[in-house]
Amino acid sequence: MDIPIWLTILAALAGGGIGILIGRQTMAGVRAKHEKDAEEKAAAILKNAELQAETIKKDRILEAKEKYLKLKTEFEETTNQKRNLLLQNETKLKQREQQLAQQADQQRTREGELNQQRNELGQQKNTLAQQIEALNKRREDVDRRQQEADRMLADQVAQLEKIAGLSAEQAREQLVENLKAEAESRASSYIKNIIEEAKLTATKEAKKVVIETIQRTATEHAIENCVSVFNIESDDVKGKVIGREGRNIRALEAATGVEIIVDDTPEAIIISGFDPVRREIARLSLHRLVQDGRIHPARIEEIVAKTRKNIEDEIVEIGERTVIDLGIHGLHPELIKMVGRMRFRSSYGQNLLQHSREVAKLCATMAAELGLNAKLAKRAGLLHDIGKVWPEEAELPHAILGMELAKKYKENPEVINAIGAHHDEIEMTSMISPIVQVCDAVSGSRPGARREMMESYIKRLKELEELAGNFPGVTKCYAIQAGRELRIMVDADHVSDERAGILSYEISQKIEKEMQYPGQIKVTVIREMRAVAYAK
Numbered sequence: 001m002d003i004p005i006w007l008t009i010l011a012a013l014a015g016g017g018i019g020i021l022i023g024r025q026t027m028a029g030v031r032a033k034h035e036k037d038a039e040e041k042a043a044a045i046l047k048n049a050e051l052q053a054e055t056i057k058k059d060r061i062l063e064a065k066e067k068y069l070k071l072k073t074e075f076e077e078t079t080n081q082k083r084n085l086l087l088q089n090e091t092k093l094k095q096r097e098q099q100l101a102q103q104a105d106q107q108r109t110r111e112g113e114l115n116q117q118r119n120e121l122g123q124q125k126n127t128l129a130q131q132i133e134a135l136n137k138r139r140e141d142v143d144r145r146q147q148e149a150d151r152m153l154a155d156q157v158a159q160l161e162k163i164a165g166l167s168a169e170q171a172r173e174q175l176v177e178n179l180k181a182e183a184e185s186r187a188s189s190y191i192k193n194i195i196e197e198a199k200l201t202a203t204k205e206a207k208k209v210v211i212e213t214i215q216r217t218a219t220e221h222a223i224e225n226c227v228s229v230f231n232i233e234s235d236d237v238k239g240k241v242i243g244r245e246g247r248n249i250r251a252l253e254a255a256t257g258v259e260i261i262v263d264d265t266p267e268a269i270i271i272s273g274f275d276p277v278r279r280e281i282a283r284l285s286l287h288r289l290v291q292d293g294r295i296h297p298a299r300i301e302e303i304v305a306k307t308r309k310n311i312e313d314e315i316v317e318i319g320e321r322t323v324i325d326l327g328i329h330g331l332h333p334e335l336i337k338m339v340g341r342m343r344f345r346s347s348y349g350q351n352l353l354q355h356s357r358e359v360a361k362l363c364a365t366m367a368a369e370l371g372l373n374a375k376l377a378k379r380a381g382l383l384h385d386i387g388k389v390w391p392e393e394a395e396l397p398h399a400i401l402g403m404e405l406a407k408k409y410k411e412n413p414e415v416i417n418a419i420g421a422h423h424d425e426i427e428m429t430s431m432i433s434p435i436v437q438v439c440d441a442v443s444g445s446r447p448g449a450r451r452e453m454m455e456s457y458i459k460r461l462k463e464l465e466e467l468a469g470n471f472p473g474v475t476k477c478y479a480i481q482a483g484r485e486l487r488i489m490v491d492a493d494h495v496s497d498e499r500a501g502i503l504s505y506e507i508s509q510k511i512e513k514e515m516q517y518p519g520q521i522k523v524t525v526i527r528e529m530r531a532v533a534y535a536k
Contacts, residue, residue, distance in 0.1 A: 113371075117371065229268050229269075229270060229271070230268065230269040230270075230271055230283050230286050230287070231267060231268055232267050232268065232269060232290065233267065234267065237290055238262050238269065240290075240293075240295045241260070241262060241269065241286070241289075241290075241295065242262055243295065243296070243297075247297060248295050248296065248297065248300065249262065251297035251300045251301065252282065252285070252286070252300050252304070255285075255300060255301050255304040255305075256278055256281050256282040256285065256304055257278045258271055258272060258278045258279055258282045259271075259272040260272075260282070269286065271283055271286075276344035276345060276346065277311060277315075277341070277344040280311060280344060281304065281307050281308050281311055282304075284307045284310070284311070285300070285303045285304045285307045288303050288307065289303055314340070315337060315340035315341050315343070315344075316333075316336065316337055316340055317340070318339075318340035318343050318353070319336035319337055319338070319339040319340030319341075320336055320340075322339050322340070322353065322357065322382075323336060323339065323382075325357075326357065326360055326361075326378060326382060327375070327378070328360075328375070328378060328379050328382060331379075332409035332410070334409060335383065335386065335405070335406075335409055335411075338386050338389045338390070338405075339353070339356070339382065339383075339386070340353075341389040342356055342385070342386075342388075342389055345388060345389050350444065352385060352388060352389070355385070355443055355444065356381065356382050356383075356384065356385055357382070358443045359381040359382070359384060359436070359439045359440050359443050360378045360379075360381035360382040361378070361381070362381065362439035362442060362443060363377040363378055363380060363381035363432070363435050363436055363439045364377055364378035364381070366435050366438070366439060367432065367435055370431075370435070372431055372432065372435070373414075373432070376412060376414055376415060376432060377418075377432050377435055377436070379411075379412070379415055380414070380415040380418035380419060380432050380433075380436050381436055381439055381440075383402065383406060383411070383415065383419055384399075384402065384418065384419050384422050384436050384440060385398065385402065385440075386402040386405055386406070386419065387399060387400070387401035387402030387403075387404075387405065387419075388402075390402075390405065397423065397425055399419060399420050399421070399422055399423045399425050400420055400425050400426070402419045402420070403416050403417075403419045403420030403426070406419050413430075414430040414432050414433075415432070417429050417430045417432075417433050418430060418432045418433040418435075418436040419436075421433045421436075421437070422436045422437045422440050423437075424437075460483060460515075460517065461479040461483050463515065464477075464479045464483060464486060464511070464515065464517075464521070465477040465478070465479050465486075467507070467510060467511060467514065467515065468486055468488050468507050468523075471503060471506070471507060472494070473490045473491050473494045473495040473499070473503070474488055474489070474490055474491075474503075475489050475490060475491050476488070476489040477489075483517065483521065484520070484521055484522065485521065485522040485523075485524065486507070486511075486521055486522070486523050486524065487524045487526060488503070488504075488507065488523070488524065488525045488526065489526050489528070490503065490525060490526070490527050492527050492528060492529045495527055496527075497527060500525045500527045501525075503525050504523045504524070504525040507523050507525075508521070508523045511523070
């Protein structure tokens with residue numbers, strides 16, 4: 001049976017409506033579910049956001065606290081540094097105030113010393129004025145006596161002309177001779193009195209200063225020769241040192257520049273050479289070769305080269321130690337090296353470094369006694385013979401060469417003048433210069449300090465005796481006390497007492513002009529009158 005179309009359409013419409021209702025309900029359920037899920041997700045997101053916000057908040061708080069602590073620490077450190085700096089500045093200010101106070105005290109002390117020296121100079125001036133006044137009185141006395149002598153001589157000449165009938169020319173000649181003899185006698189007496197007064201007034205303090213300086217300086221006595229002895233344990237070593245056909249000893253001599261003497265001397269090898277540095281290099285090289293046992297030309301050259309380097313280092317070390325011991329600062333390194341070389345140099349048998357150290361100490365002591373710059377005097381005393389160790393050959397005297405070296409290395413002008421003038425090659429322009437000269441003579445002329453060759457020593461004494469023997473009236477001359485005293489015997493018939501005094505002065509002046517000698521020479525003229533008679 002066929003269903004009507006309208007019924008079909010109606011059924012379709014009813015089904016579509018039901019489907020639409022069902023779809024709407026389904027869509028409403030899905031939408032509600034989605035809304036619920038969205039709400040749950042939103043709540044979860046909000047919760048997470050709140051948690052993250054809380055975490056971020058805590059982190060920011062912690063960061064802020066850390067930054068605050070860091071800034072606080074930095075502020076405290078800066079504050080402490082500024083506080084320490086303020087304390088240091090305050091301490092420096094206090095120290096500066098103390099230094100200024102000390103300097104003020106020293107200045108007052110110096111002013112007191114200057115006032116004392118000014119008073120002493122005033123006293124010396126008064127003393128000199130009194131001495132000048134006394135000399136003027138003596139001069140007046142001498143003039144008065146001279147006038148009396150002239151009057152007496154004129155009377156004598158008149159009487160001689162009257163009695164003997166002498167001519168005017170003859171009388172004049174006799175008068176000249178008489179005046180000459182009397183003038184010499186009076187001049188000798190006057191000079192002698194002046195010299196004695198000068199010795200009493202001028203040399204008393206000088207002797208005191210020199211004696212105190214010598215007494216306060218402790219010295220070491222060192223004499224070096226041109227030969228060194230190398231001791232060995234047995235004579236078997238000599239064969240190794242000589243080598244086959246003498247090649248080892250020739251290599252050693254060629255490398256060191258000294259002479260090696262291997263003779264019959266038991267357990268000893270002689271090292272001969274004028275240069276102490278070369279001898280020391282040879283001695284140390286031999287010592288190392290003998291200890292090592294390997295002795296051949298190549299090994300010898302190697303050991304000598306190492307030893308020479310060690311000696312150069314030792315020279316610098318000796319120089320540095322010397323200037324430190326003496327308290328001398330600011331010395332040029334080349335001058336320090338030359339001071340070290342003094343240890344291996346001798347002068348008339350006296351070690352040059354010991355001599356220079358001794359002169360430096362003497363100069364410092366004497367300068368301090370005289371109120372001069374002791375440090376500058378000590379520096380000049382140490383460097384006064386520096387020209388003797390200049391390694392290059394030079395035609396200049398060692399004093400001038402030392403002065404040029406001091407100029408080259410910017411030394412003090414007073415030190416430069418003292419070095420150049422200590423043997424009178426140049427004029428002295430400083431008070432330190434005569435001190436260095438005197439101390440050099442004191443150190444070199446003391447007993448046992450230096451050694452001269454016997455021939456030159458005997459020659460000097462003979463020349464001394466011959467010089468005095470050439471004067472008229474001298475019968476015998478004897479040089480005694482190692483040439484420090486000259487005793488002269490004169491003929492009493494030809495030399496008077498007054499002439500004996502004049503003779504001693506003339507001989508001493510001629511010795512000063514024509515001879516070179518250390519220290520001083522005492523000239524003693526002895527006039528002895530003997531009367532002999534025989535009882536029969």
